């Protein structure tokens with residue numbers, strides 16, 4: 001068989017994505033499949049059934065990561081791996097994460113249908129809690145697997161209702177017995193939507209990230225003095241929400257102040273007691289700082305923290321800061337990046353080398369295995385929103401690039 005002629009079945013890929021999009025479908029056309037929720041459980045069940053349909057050996061580890069393995073001729077050789085995540089943001093999109101899981105599944109379906117025997121085994125994976133929205137931080141399934149996060153620390157993380165990750169993992173029935181520990185991997189490819197505007201702007205089909213920016217997450221807790229808003233004079237108030245407002249604007253101004261390539265965001269806030277006629281006395285908000293330059297991001301945080309302390313003092317609001325999570329910028333393996341480029345060229349897809357501003361499990365994977373990613377355009381550059389969209393022909397194109405990258409790596413002796 002001429003392997004070069006193999007192509008994924010675009011219609012089947014689309015059907016699988018559409019089936020998955022029904023699980024946790026939102027009225028606005030997106031999905032809400034928060035990690036370890038009933039929807040996550042249902043989508044995992046469907047994924048496992050699909051793995052079994054093509055005779056993949058399925059395992060679930062103690063982090064709930066799901067692996068589907070196809071044997072090769074030499075099963076003692078390190079496998080080729082590919083996958084992404086099934087969980088989504090609240091009111092998230094139909095492509096983030098799931099495209100990489102369904103894309104790898106489609107590649108394996110085609111390999112299965114064609115009966116190709118590869119030298120190496122191939123494993124597809126769904127990593128648990130990539131998003132980090134319900135349980136912070138993000139990418140914990142791959143993080144523990146790669147030995148970069150502590151399993152029990154992750155188990156003890158809580159959601160906004162105080163439920164722990166460990167309990168919820170058990171509740172959905174995905175706390176497997178196998179330990180979440182990395183094994184040697186020959187190559188890890190993750191297929192994903194770009195989640196930004198660059199490819200569309202340039203009119204390119206395939207994005208080839210040379211790596212992922214660093215991600216630094218912080219949690220800030222402020223205390224104020226609650227009181228009746230009417231009789232309490234403006235002077236002398238300790239308004240925790242006003243302190244937060246001053247701080248949030250500092251975060252927004254940080255990239256301009258620091259120069260270089262950086263973004264900084266406050267995306268989540270809780271205000272208590274959250275009544276229009278009580279001065280707020282408890283506020284929690286998050287800070288997310290990203291850059292290709294880790295030192296710049298760290299220096300930015302030092303400056304920001306100084307500003308936070310000074311604002312807290314001026315507003316008379318005690319402050320507590322948690323440095324929740326940091327993952328360094330992740331350069332990908334040059335050989336694999338080149339391979340993605342070569343495959344895209346050979347298949348006739350226009351392409352562009354870039355940097356990923358979004359976090360991915362490929363970040364932790366790059367610390368333990370040769371890793372690279374394949375991007376396809378996001379319409380309007382929109383992602384983490386219900387209108388997130390990617391053209392079906394682009395989904396198919398990216399899956400074809402993935403298929404041939406997997407095949408090339410899996411044929412290596």
Ligand code: GLV
Nearest residue numbers: 131138357358359
């Ligand atoms: C992951 O979705 C991220 O925050 O980039």
Ligand code: MN
Nearest residue numbers: 096097130192
């Ligand atoms: Mn994602």
Ligand code: MN
Nearest residue numbers: 089096131384
């Ligand atoms: Mn995401």
